[in-house]
Amino acid sequence: MEKKIIQTESAPAPIGPYNQAVAAGNFLFISGQICIKPGTNELNNTDIQTETHQVMHNLKAILQEAGIDFRNVAKTTIFLSDMNLFGEVNEIYGKYFDGDFPARETVAVKGLPKNVNVEISMIATIA
Numbered sequence: 001m002e003k004k005i006i007q008t009e010s011a012p013a014p015i016g017p018y019n020q021a022v023a024a025g026n027f028l029f030i031s032g033q034i035c036i037k038p039g040t041n042e043l044n045n046t047d048i049q050t051e052t053h054q055v056m057h058n059l060k061a062i063l064q065e066a067g068i069d070f071r072n073v074a075k076t077t078i079f080l081s082d083m084n085l086f087g088e089v090n091e092i093y094g095k096y097f098d099g100d101f102p103a104r105e106t107v108a109v110k111g112l113p114k115n116v117n118v119e120i121s122m123i124a125t126i127a
Contacts, residue, residue: 008064011061012034027126030121055119075119077122078119
């Protein structure tokens with residue numbers, strides 16, 4: 001199976017040895033995104049709402065680079081620094097979908113890159 005690297009300047013550059021996304025077969029695997037503003041190394045995390053919107057904007061930019069959108073997302077994983085943030089993150093996350101929600105798990109973890117509060121990864125279809 002051939003794979004293709006998906007990279008866009010409209011989303012933050014990777015902060016480690018990975019790619020923003022990889023297309024393989026009919027699937028797009030998007031690496032976990034945090035609230036880094038594209039083109040900078042700055043975090044957009046004044047509050048959990050702003051942080052979550054930035055994460056979703058970063059994911060949207062990667063989806064668009066692959067020629068798809070949130071309707072193609074089949075699976076997401078949400079990592080939270082604290083499960084008490086679940087309600088606020090869930091409310092914002094849900095606004096990016098048209099009711100055709102993907103499968104998902106949400107987990108609280110001990111720490112996230114750059115000490116952010118939310119990181120989201122996705123798997124989407126590209127057929």
